[in-house]
Amino acid sequence: MTDGKIEETFKDKYITCKECSDEFVFSAGEQRFFKEKGLTDALRCKSCIRIRKLNIR
Numbered sequence: 001m002t003d004g005k006i007e008e009t010f011k012d013k014y015i016t017c018k019e020c021s022d023e024f025v026f027s028a029g030e031q032r033f034f035k036e037k038g039l040t041d042a043l044r045c046k047s048c049i050r051i052r053k054l055n056i057r
Ligand SMILES: [Zn+2]
Pocket: 017, 018, 019, 020, 021, 022, 044, 045, 046, 047, 048
């Protein structure tokens, strides 16, 4: 019996930012993190995410 963990292999992938159309790396580690949190893939680059966070109160 397994402990419910699914071993998945993630590879770095390039995503075009929804906000600024810049290409950024969505790293394997980040993909794993997002998956664990049940989030969808990143749509925005780090700087846009940061800007959004600053704007959200
Ligand atoms: Zn961006």
